[in-house]
Amino acid sequence: MNQKKIYFWAPFLSNIATTKAVINSSFAIKKYLNEFQPYIIDSIGEFESKKKEINEKNINIIKLRQLNFFSILPSNGKIKSRFSFIIIFMLNFFPLKKLLKKDKPEFLIIHLITILPLILFYLFNFKTKCILRISGYPQMGLIRILLWRILLKNVHIVTCPTKSNFNYLKNLNVCDHKKLRVLYDPIIIVRELNLKVREKIKIDYENFSISIGRLTNQKNFKFLIENFTKNINTKLVILGNGEDLIMLENKIKSYNLSDNIIMKSFQSNIFPYLKKSECLLVSSLWEDPGFVIIEAAFCRTFIISSAFKICSKELILDQKAGLVYELNSKKDFIEKFEKFKSMSEEERNVYRKNALIMSRNFTIFRHAKQLHKILI
Numbered sequence: 001m002n003q004k005k006i007y008f009w010a011p012f013l014s015n016i017a018t019t020k021a022v023i024n025s026s027f028a029i030k031k032y033l034n035e036f037q038p039y040i041i042d043s044i045g046e047f048e049s050k051k052k053e054i055n056e057k058n059i060n061i062i063k064l065r066q067l068n069f070f071s072i073l074p075s076n077g078k079i080k081s082r083f084s085f086i087i088i089f090m091l092n093f094f095p096l097k098k099l100l101k102k103d104k105p106e107f108l109i110i111h112l113i114t115i116l117p118l119i120l121f122y123l124f125n126f127k128t129k130c131i132l133r134i135s136g137y138p139q140m141g142l143i144r145i146l147l148w149r150i151l152l153k154n155v156h157i158v159t160c161p162t163k164s165n166f167n168y169l170k171n172l173n174v175c176d177h178k179k180l181r182v183l184y185d186p187i188i189i190v191r192e193l194n195l196k197v198r199e200k201i202k203i204d205y206e207n208f209s210i211s212i213g214r215l216t217n218q219k220n221f222k223f224l225i226e227n228f229t230k231n232i233n234t235k236l237v238i239l240g241n242g243e244d245l246i247m248l249e250n251k252i253k254s255y256n257l258s259d260n261i262i263m264k265s266f267q268s269n270i271f272p273y274l275k276k277s278e279c280l281l282v283s284s285l286w287e288d289p290g291f292v293i294i295e296a297a298f299c300r301t302f303i304i305s306s307a308f309k310i311c312s313k314e315l316i317l318d319q320k321a322g323l324v325y326e327l328n329s330k331k332d333f334i335e336k337f338e339k340f341k342s343m344s345e346e347e348r349n350v351y352r353k354n355a356l357i358m359s360r361n362f363t364i365f366r367h368a369k370q371l372h373k374i375l376i
Contacts, residue, residue, distance in 0.1 A: 003037040005105035006375075007062070007128075009096070010112045010135075011043040011088050013075035015241075015266065016214070017291040018111055018135040023050060024186035024364055025109070025371070027057040032368035036106070036375065041099070043092045045070040064095040089116050100126045107156075107375065111135045118151040129156035131374070133183065134165060137288035137309060140172055148174040157374055159183035162289050162314050181374055186367035187294045188359060196271040197299060203276055205262065208235040210277040210301075212270055212292045213284070215242030220283040220306070220328075225251045225261060227330045234278060241266045274299040279340060284308050285327070290315055294362045297321065297355035302348055304336055321355035 006029060010022045026038040039060045040047060045068030047054060047061060054061060073087060074080035097120055100108065109131045110117045121130045132155050138144075152158065152175035159181045160166040166182050169175075213219040221238060225248060228236050238248075238261065245263070252261050267273065270292075274280065280296040282305035287293070293315050296303055303322030305315075316322045323340060325332040340348075360366065 003035060004107075005103065006036050006038045006107045006109060007099075007103075007105045008038065008040045009043075009108060009110040009114075009117055010040070011092075012046050012112055013070075013073060013081055013084055014214070015049075019050065020291070021135070021185045021187070022111055023053060023057065023059065024189060025367065026059045027189070028186050028364035028368040028371070030058065032365065033372055033375070039105070041096070043096075044068070044073065044088055062099070064092055064099065085113055088113055092116060093120070096120060097124065100128050104128060107131055109133055115151075118155070121154045122151050130154065131156055132158045134158065134160050134169070134288075136161075137165065137286045138169070140168075140174075145172055145174055152179070155179065157181055159374065161185050164309060164314060165288050181370075183370050183374065184361050184367060185289060185291070186364040187291055187362040188298050189364050193271060193295070193298060196269050197275050199269055199272055201269065201272040203273060205235055205237060205276075208237050208262075208277055209279050209281050210237050210239065210273055211281045211283065212239045212273075215240045215244040215248060217244065218285055220285050221248055222251060223283045223306075223328055223333075224281060225255065225257065227333055228257065228261060236261045236281065237264060237273065237277070238262070239264050239267050239270060239273060271295070271299055274301045277301060279304055281337075282306055282308075289362070293322075294359050297352075297359035300352045300356060302340060302351060303355060304340055315358060317354055317358055320351070321358050322351055 008022050008026060010018060012019050022040060026040055029036050029038040039062050042061050042063045044065065048068060048070065069091065073084040075084060093116060096116065104127045106129065108117060108128050111133050112135060114132060117130060132152065155175065158175055158179050160169060161184065163182055166180055170177055170180055211221065211224055215221060221244065224236065249263060252258055274296050279302040280292065282290065282293060282303070284306055286308050293303055293305060303316065305322060305324055306327045307324045308327065316324050323336040325336040
């Protein structure tokens with residue numbers, strides 16, 4: 001069979017959930033869509049850090065450059081990361097154009113630093129169809145809305161990770177509504193996650209809640225630290241790395257909570273922690289969709305989340321799959337946590353079962369079925 005090529009474009013500077021979605025999407029195509037052959041474009045050497053996983057999944061990589069710039073480009077801080085984005089743009093403008101002209105893949109699916117391929121498709125004619133895959137909740141100011149209305153004219157399809165995201169972009173009128181599709185992220189590989197859950201990892205804590213993510217303003221961990229008082233009879237373990245580490249550690253010390261809140265660096269396997277914890281606490285200001293919520297749901301971990309834009313409706317199923325507290329409300333957070341603590345195991349299991357059902361929308365099999373409809 002003459003397989004059609006699908007190229008993925010997703011340059012990244014730090015360990016974010018979107019890179020996992022790119023790798024899993026490629027794997028889903030290889031596993032379930034035999035008429036297509038996926039390739040991930042490595043723009044600056046960023047996918048070297050994912051080499052083991054990529055090799056295990058037998059995914060093809062296309063290196064745009066032989067030199068590895070990934071290790072020397074700054075990633076922390078808004079100004080430094082913007083500088084790195086400009087460097088990536090300049091380094092890859094002509095190599096990416098040349099690759100598309102030469103190889104003529106059927107599709108180019110773009111996730112991160114999308115401005116480069118969007119401009120290329122606006123300026124030049126390619127035989128390739130461009131699919132813009134929205135990653136996370138897009139912060140849409142007036143300039144970005146106007147820019148997208150221009151650049152998306154030559155984009156084939158725009159996929160949204162949730163129905164809320166779909167409706168949001170539709171209301172902004174950034175492109176022809178016929179181009180918009182909902183495509184759930186491929187977060188769950190059932191066999192792989194079952195193995196990770198069973199992996200033997202020493203965890204020195206009992207009776208703890210867990211919170212997971214990059215230590216950034218978006219994740220809003222400072223809210224948890226400020227409100228996770230000694231009156232709550234449990235420990236909180238926070239897993240993650242990021243630019244807010246020192247600030248959060250100082251805040252824990254200033255509240256004299258070092259015995260109650262434990263900061264632990266990024267873990268390659270979070271699932272034994274999720275499985276052993278009493279519940280997952282999410283304090284995010286925004287997510288779309290919220291990988292750790294879906295992973296916790298699959299692990300049957302009880303979920304207590306802030307009411308970020310899509311949480312209560314699509315992920316927590318109107319509080320049938322977990323509890324949702326008003327964003328940045330200490331009173332509501334404490335009330336929901338105390339409600340959870342007072343529940344019987346039978347009551348908690350009803351929420352866990354509903355959450356597990358929700359998480360199945362995000363398996364690589366469901367993703368492949370949705371993506372196939374878009375590709376054909």
